[in-house]
Amino acid sequence: MLQSYIPFLPEGAEPINNHMAIYRHDEKIEFFTASGPIYSCQESDLYGLRLAQGIIVTQTATTPAEFAKALNINRTTVYRNLNRYQQDGPAALIIDKKSNRKAYKLNATAKRQVQTLLNKGYSLKAAAKQAGITEGCIRYAIKKGTIVKKKQPDEKPEPHQKLKSASERSTEDNNCAIGIAAKREAERALASTGKIIEATPHFSAIEGVRHGGVLLALPALARVGLLEAGRKAYGVLHKGFYGLQSVLLTLSFMALLRIKTPEQLKRCNPGELGIVLGLDRAPEVKTLRKKVKEIGLRNKAGEFISFLSKRWVDQDKDVIGFAYIDGHVRPYNGSKHKLPKTHVARRRLCMPATTDFWINDAKCEPLFFVTAEANDSLLSMLEKEVIPELKKLAGKGNRVTLVFDREGWSPKSFERWFKADIDVITYRKGKYDPWPEDCFIEVESHVRGKAVKYLLGERSIKINKNFWLREVRRLCDDGHQTSIITTRQDLNCEQVARRMFFRWNQENFFRYMREEYALDHLVTNDVEPADVERLVPNPEKKEKRKLIKRFKREVEKLKKEYGDKAFQNDETRHPTMRGFNIANSGYKKKVVKLEKEIEQLKIDLKQIPDRIAVKHLLAEHEIVRLETERKMFTDG
Structure with a gap:
């Protein structure tokens, strides 16, 4: 049985964990346990190294991640070789690289032709067209050194810079001492002590960056004034490695990459996403949530959206000439809180929900949205929220046309x-x-x-x-x-x-936002106090109406039974109504009594108010609504 430590190791051996060590010498690699060396192979023996991954990870307490770190290779490679070894044995690790394949596009003849054209001063595109091959084929040959590109007289030789591949970056990220891809240790130490406001983005030449295409959206984000609106509304966040700019760009890039919720960041490579942010890594889920919560506590989401809307309208005043208004209902599927109910059309149900009213411009692009206090009607929201904001955006003397259902x-x-x-x-x-x-x-x-x-x-x-x-x-x-x-x-x-x-384009907008950007997603489960004076339908009146209906049904039933008995009356036994009533005593008394009760209930019903304040029905701590700040910030 292996000990919890290795007592004797040759000088220069490096521990992999408490049970295993690696020793490199004379172009040879040996693996040691407490009992001594258990496996060795040449450093150039690729098959031997693949076999070591299968044997040692299977037979010892070494994890694939520890083995990958020791050999300085990607842990995905170790997992792949381990699976092959476990499924098909050592033979599955033999890779035959012998092949009779040869270049069939850029063959020797084509290569001489391309080289001649390049020597004459042809561009890569022109040479590729002349030779009947693709430009990428020539570029690959130049990279391999089989074709030499002729330098222009004024072209200065560029210093050779070896760029790290995605595999090398992944290995480097996994080997960081303080966490995956956390390379900027000095800045993180300063941030932890409050010495810097936020980390400064740094960009450098890197090969094969995943998600790099989102950087093309930076000019568009600058044009709409995203960072400017954030600084104007929120200033700066508490000192730390990730600041307001990092949070805004992270959320924007998440939207472009269809990363719909912060939890989905767990599936992404933090180092690769950090490269496009100009940082060593993207923020963790808990860090991003913490920053968004800090932003939400400042209650500036309204100012943030107003600034963005004004910026968009100022760029083109015509877009606000027609404003499309419609409500979007976000169902609440939880049971912890009692929220106002409304009809959810797409589910054909009346259920707890929150209603947002979106205002889109003449092209059906979103301008801003407002959240109803308790699923207020479109008409009341137009009066209270929408029209004042639209008049402010349009400016004095400019007419606006509202389009709604x-x-x-x-x-x-x-x-x-x-x-x-x-x-x-x-x-x-x-x-x-x-x-x-x-x-x-x-x-x-x-x-x-x-x-x-x-x-x-x-x-x-x-x-x-x-x-x-x-x-x-x-x-x-x-x-x-x-x-x-x-x-x-x-x-x-x-x-x-x-x-x-x-207007139907606005309905398409809602569907697109639900499917592509998780519009109905709850950013937080937190709630905030709602208006305790809000009027709601009086449940007492509802109960009275139900009672009146029940009594009316009983009266109808008694009258029907009384009529059926009168129709079936044997006149030889009860020739008069008096005799019939004596034989069927109780019906008239019951009917008269119920009718009197119905009349009294109708009088009581008129005295009951139609609506009462919600504070008379629920305790004050139960009168809540879902927090709106964080939802407005992320959706805006």
């Missing part, structure tokens, strides 16, 4: 908004008489470059006392007439219909 229908509000420089385009709510078919004409429109034809008609209608609106209707193939109401008098009927039907 029937949930926001309110002719009185339309008249009030019209006087405040707000126009509307929406579907007409309620029943309306159909128009004759000769009122419609065929109109051609273009949607995303495709020609479409509509059968449209329009009229002016007066809804309020002195307020006129335009009604545009589309006649569908099945005869249904879709009515659209608008206060815009300057648009033709084709533009009104196209703008209204364009």
